[in-house]
Amino acid sequence: MEYKVTVATGTSEYSGTNNYIFVTLVGEKGESERTMLDNPGLDFCRGAVDDYIVRCAADLGRLILVRLEKKKYWVEDNWFCNYVKVSVPGEISSHTFPCYRWLVGDGVMVELREGTAKKLSEDSLPQEIAHRKAELQERQKTYRWLTWAPGIPKCIDCKTEADLPQDVRFDNEKRSDFVRSLHIALLELSLKKLAIKFGKSWDDLDDFKRIFWKLRSPLAEYTMEHWREDGFFGYQLLNGSNPRMIKRCRALPSNFPVSGDMVQSSLIPTTTLKEELKKGNIFLVDHAIVDGIPANVIRDQKQHIAAPLCLLYEHPEKGLIPIAIQLEQKPDKDTPIFLPSDPPLAWLLAKIWVRHAEFQVFQVLSHLLRTHLVVEVICVATLRHLPAVHPIYKLLTPHLRFTLEINIRGRTQLISPDGIFKRVVSTGGEGLLILAQREYEVLTYRSLQPKLDFLDRGVTKLRGYFYRNHAMMLWDVIQNFVSGIVSLYYKSDREVEKDAELQAWIKDVAMEGFVDVPHFGLASELKSKDELITLLNVVIFTSTAQHAATNNGQFDWCAWVPNTPCTMRQPPPRDKDAVTMGLIMDTLPDISQSCVQMAITWHLGRAQPDAIPMGQYVEQYFTEPAALKVIDTFRKELQVLEEHIMAQNEGLELQYLYLCPSRIENSITI
Template identity: 40%
Template sequence: MVDYEVTVYTANRTAATTFNNVFLKLVGTNGESERKRLLSLRGPSAFVRGAVASFTVSYPTSLGKLVLVELDKKPLFLFPEDSWFPAKVEVKSPDGEIYNFPVYRWISDSKVHRFREGTALKGFEDSHQLGRYSREQELKQRQKDYCWDVYVEGIPHCIKADGPLSLPAEVRFSFTKQTEFLFTKITGLAELKLKGLVDNKTNWTNIDDIDRVFWFKQTDISGTDNLHKVNPTKLDNLPVTDKMVFPDGCCSLAEEIKKGNIFLCDYKQMDGVKTNTINDEKQYLMAPLVLLHKTPDDKLMPIAIQLKQKPAEDNPIFLPSDSEYDWLMAKIFVRSADFSEHQLNVHLLRTHLLAEVFAVSLLRNVPMVHPLHKLLIPHTRYTLQINFLARNRLISEEGVFTKFSASGGEGMITILRRSLSSVTYSSLCVPEDIAERGVKDVPNFYYRDDALRLWDTINRFVRGILTYYYKTDAEVQQDSELQKWILDIFEHGFLSQPCPGIPQKLTTVDELIKFVTMVIFTGSAQHAAVNGGQFDFGSWMPNTPISLQLPPPTKKGEATEETMLKTLPDVNTTVQGMAIMWLLSQQSSDFAPLGQYSEDHFSEETPRQMMANFKKELAALSAAIKERNKTLEVPYTYLDPEEVENSVAI
């Protein structure tokens, strides 16, 4: 007889405990064992939350190199079946070799579940017959569990689900996350109801009254407006005369353009969008063009605003030299357009929806034993449920965004479709995006500085992991699971549209590294950059109006404080928008920072060391950002790795 020492780790998470009988079978290259019940002197406590239980299992002969374990459980007589969340199984063979079997799955039934030994294997390397069979069966089951659905034609596809509980258990919120999310939502709206604001459909009558909304939830930078906007905007070109923008003759527009000091922010995606009706009143959304100038003292200042795309007599170009309220109203219309551009294109489409596509394709096409699955699975945490909730509570027919934003409803779909059509591969890859937008030298652009450093750090980590597993371009080409993953993303994320540069297949290791870097960056750093500051910059509503009630001025000299207050959204519209920004800016206590991987998917020493190095590099970057922020009047914290979550989880 030979003895195998089996150690079973139950995850330290709510409701992970089972009191059912647990059975195990070992499968190796020389055969498989009998299915045996795991008995311990600890009795029922062997599989409680956080437990580590060891067992000695004896067999007549050695099983050879272990390939997989089979786990199942049966309820005791008269006891109900429960759910169990094992983290992993570790087996020490008679010759002293340690085998690690990652699980990290809810087992809620009495079926047999197979889990592969942790050494990563691509499909063409998987030579064991039962190993290949379990791989095929896993993907067949996943393709039933994770089905594509079309929420609205023309935008990225999503997971098919009737509700959060219809999602596979392993991708749902933890009990902690679910409880805190609901509590934050309920308490935020309760405060507003107590103040009588939620049902108040009147105009604001005093600008100072807006401070009453969430007065005790103000952050250090609430209400400020500077270069560090949550939306790192697009900059292009706009022709205006020297006399308009430099009336004192201090500069020449042509010279400033030549020096790279002139930028344009163009909100053309908003042009002609059908706007919402709120409180029985038609709302307004412009498609402005904003000209900005980098001044000698390194400030990026707006010098001209045109609120509609086409020049016309009733579409004046507003200037800083205009009256106080003319210039202020022009900026308010720009900030309202920025709200819709930011929330729908930059935030929803380019982080949430794409991250969901990356996740669903991974879960459908790449088995747990594959190196890509091991690398990317931490970056899918909670994404499917948070996106389901967004579709259900924010952008559905009765959702807050649909009911209370100028671009809600039909306009929202128009903007999302236009935005998807405008996506290019380079715009998703920060180094290329920064270069193409010509903002390499914009002063005090801390998003750019931190994003480039994070991209490089992630890229080095990804390169190390993937070159460990893919030695040649041919291995990338022959990996059918990898190719199905990228094709599914192209078809369901980009709808097979000819988005410039978006790959349909991967032919080299370098192409794979770049794409995986983009996937991780999108779901972690980019989402943190565009999500984290929403309440900071939107809690002072005139800085980011969710909607506007009057059309823009058609001539100069008519704007007053009264017309500004009538233009701003009603009280109830204001507070609904602010409540959502508050909710979406709150970190959960089970927040998982970038590079902090609680699940142990890799078994080999080399990738494990690379993960440790990645963590150290992120810690060093975090320290550098904190040191830099000490010198800033308004610290830029959103891309501090300690503040960046591994995945789109809120």
């Protein structure tokens, strides 16, 4: 018997190898001889697809495994294998064995299952069952849980990204670009001799334009021109980097004593505040979660934090506009309520304080905690409990790509005790952890489901809420896709209940990953297909659309520093009439802090050069025609949605494009 074996090497930098590669075919009736594949040093180049013949004395029967081994030829040289295909004599189609793994080290060996997705109950041969068990045992030794800090979800047990297995590391191009891009941004500002001006205030608001040089975007420039406008302020609460805070207000909070007379001039003449509350046209953004957070100390200077409440009105002509702002949670004679009718600089500074709170909440809570760290729990549990042949592993893996490394980098470089947040952000240091713990005290699984979240916040009818509209459409498209895949492999609720690997996975998610999140509300077992579909929908939506909504606009909304300042250097004003331009400049970030804010938001928010767009599965874990058809339908629905979103935006002065599928990355990689 002669089997044709095709071996595909990865296409990223350094994927190829000059080492010896051996293959053994394992079938129901026996194994082939261990066969050395030809031409060490010549084959297995980056991107190569090489064909070989493996001879056997007899028919191996149904193929179960392909065993690959790598031995040092001259020097140790890692190898990334995409897949192996085997053509069996007498059969029309070949069998694909997905790999998408690194072989690292001399004498390393991997065994690959044929690409057909199978649950544990569908494996009958002892070799198949033993392979699943051995794979998970090895993974559970490699991927372990760690409590990074009390009161927040668990994470991967690695001190630095260098401790991660090569299979979940950035590829070389991604790693080089990640390091280089931040250096480029900081170097550009250093060359202008601005980043070294610690503690020095800008002289005037126009001086912030001095850091707009090569680092710019059309939306960042639009923000620079329009950031003072009340309508633009309201727009950002709907479609900026933190579009999840606004809620319908049916009754004013007891700690926000706004009277009808105060805001009457902001309403249309024929109505009252009481009437508009009843109609559902009044909205609230409440940053109570940052109340009492200890402020950072930067270069011996204490920074300042406020916990503002902002009342907004959906004006029939002007759109959503702010009508009252209180900068502290406890009203008293020294806590004024700022109004649009106040002196212009006082009203402007009040809005800046709201935007400052927005920076803290969107960076730490909406972005880092509610996307990155939530998905990390899923990632670790998936690696620990779902073998590569499992259909749910195949579904989720492309949406978990690079997430472990970017999260470790975030913990060590961004939010660590000596990270970037500690150097320039008012909640950096101790405050950041307290803020995170507060968020997880109230985080719910329900709030990660956009349809329920919009319903609970009472914003299903709010006009101009493009984030909501596009998120709802994406949720439906993802649900169609997930439902299609799940229905291929689970014909009934009972099959979900009886899948031991799947149940071990959800138990690990709920009882390990989210064990310190008291009100999360995710059950530790799955009892139906619908429950499984909803959870997978949450995971894919969070790792794609929700991350894009909170990450991709960072530079657009934060590059013009006065619009969304990372820190405030003076306390909130107590006297409206005492607000001067000098006070505003002394309150806003200093020159050095402004430079770092601009650089880091560009670095994190820019389009990634190696990004894989949503729905593009370059690593083909599924091989069955039925699954590939579902994926193809998913791509077509995303393309239709893309065209619909682009048509909606045509002619708009301020376009909302963050949730265009082509601009959404398939996983959290930044």
